[in-house]
Amino acid sequence: MHCWFFTSQVFKSLPGKALVGNSRNFHCIKPLLQSTRHRPLVETITTLRQNLIKSLGRDSVSDTEAIRKQHSRDEGVERHNHLADLVVWPKSTEECSIIASLCSEKKVPMIPFGTGTGLESGVCAAYGGVSVDMSKMDQIVNFNPEDFDVTVQPGVTRKGLNHFLKDHGLWFPVDPGADASLCGMTATSASGTNAVRYGTMRENVLNVEVVLADGRVLHTAGENRRSKKSSAGFNLTNLFVGSEGSLGFITKATLKIYGIPEMMLSAVCAFTTIKAAVDTCVQILQSNIPIARIELMDDVAMDMCNNHNKLDYKVAPTLFLEFHGSEDSVKSQAKFAGEIADYNGGSEFRWAYESEERNRLWKARHDIYWTTLQSNPGCRAIITDVCVPITRLPDLITQTKADIQESGIIGPCLGHVGDGNFHTFLVFNPNKPEEFKKAETLAARMTKRALDLNGTCTGEHGIGIGKMNYLEKEMGPVGIEMMKSIKKTLDPHWLMNPGKIFLSEY
């Protein structure tokens, strides 16, 4: 569901240039201006289009503007106006290889597209090229319930997989809220509310099939391998987890799956201060309670959540928790966690035993981004995504909240606090550039703060275009040099999603 709030403008983008200033609604990013890379020539695209139609069929190739627009942006803040020149829908790994070979031959950029729920402009066509929509490859190709693994094509989404697994008493727990494609989640190293117990995509991907820029097919753990452990050579799988489409198309992912717990119990508990809530979280983890979810929402977020969902939770820093296990285990985990919350001044827990009630609770939590936008009609929001060692979280949140309050910007705060991962939605009116500037400055200060606290500029959304400026500070020059040399080895002409993670060097 894409909101094109700048459709009144007709943009003819210049080769390799981001639009500056002349659109009230654009939120430009400087690094694109520094690159000398150019869009492909019109003649090149015309020939490529004919070749693609010959190989894939007319129905699998489009150059209509509405479809190109739809594929050139995600759910995050618009960073520039560059559209892909073509959109294609491969139906198999072989067709992905053909696309890669044809694009490589003409030196045309390729941009993998999952479901477009990313938040850092990962799918935008920074230098034009071909957007490759993976949604038609939507089969579960290998399912081994007794080994707890499944292999999916890129069009299978998280909810689709869980719908299939449910009948077998199994589930895939990595949950970014949005119904993202599992290969898109692999590409961004997604996580979400269950990561504190079940890990992120990094811990849950066993093998990946990738079509490289030149059309070759790689199996990162070896073809058909699906062992839970391996010490065989370099960890190529984790090179591709988080590669954001910049190293190849992920055409299959083999994932760990889990038994649905006998019992799930959710709870909500309010605190007088953010520190008391985060201290509770730290102490729960230090006590080794195997908590499945522990999420924080601040007073601003709770107020919006109440108004929007007709709920009546206390407007205060609040923890959302969930316990999984056998009935006895869940009861004892919950009792222990309740005592810890009590010790930190938490008001009485409100429990949700039934799945309907639990779903309502988590829906309210997951919908908070949309709630924020709907509570501020006509506005957009910069979503921040930093992660720090958990003991640094109270400092980070307290300082960030004070900064937001001083700025006058609306900014609900929430986080997957069990992992030290923290977000704000910095609301701005797209018709007021000064508001966008303020929100951007706040986001920059928050990111710097996280890096100073030994954290990262992105816990789960990836670098895309939005975080490019921070990567070098986080990784240091040697780290960046190493990443770029891997990129150059696998994609010497920088054709795979150029202009993401770092500037195109070709």
Ligand SMILES: Cc1cc2nc3c(=O)[nH]c(=O)nc-3n(C[C@H](O)[C@H](O)[C@H](O)COP(=O)(O)OP(=O)(O)OC[C@H]3O[C@@H](n4cnc5c(N)ncnc54)[C@H](O)[C@@H]3O)c2cc1C
């Ligand atoms: C309301 C909301 C809440 C969210 N909450 C969370 C959260 O809690 N945790 C979290 O981790 N994320 C969250 N996200 C972000 C988003 O859902 C993730 O980034 C998701 O993993 C992207 O998957 P996608 O299929 O939509 O990928 P897309 O947005 O289509 O693409 C994202 C990136 O991956 C690349 N890519 C996609 N598919 C492939 C492929 N098959 N091969 C190679 N590269 C590919 C793209 O080129 C792009 O760089 C949220 C998003 C929204 C809108």
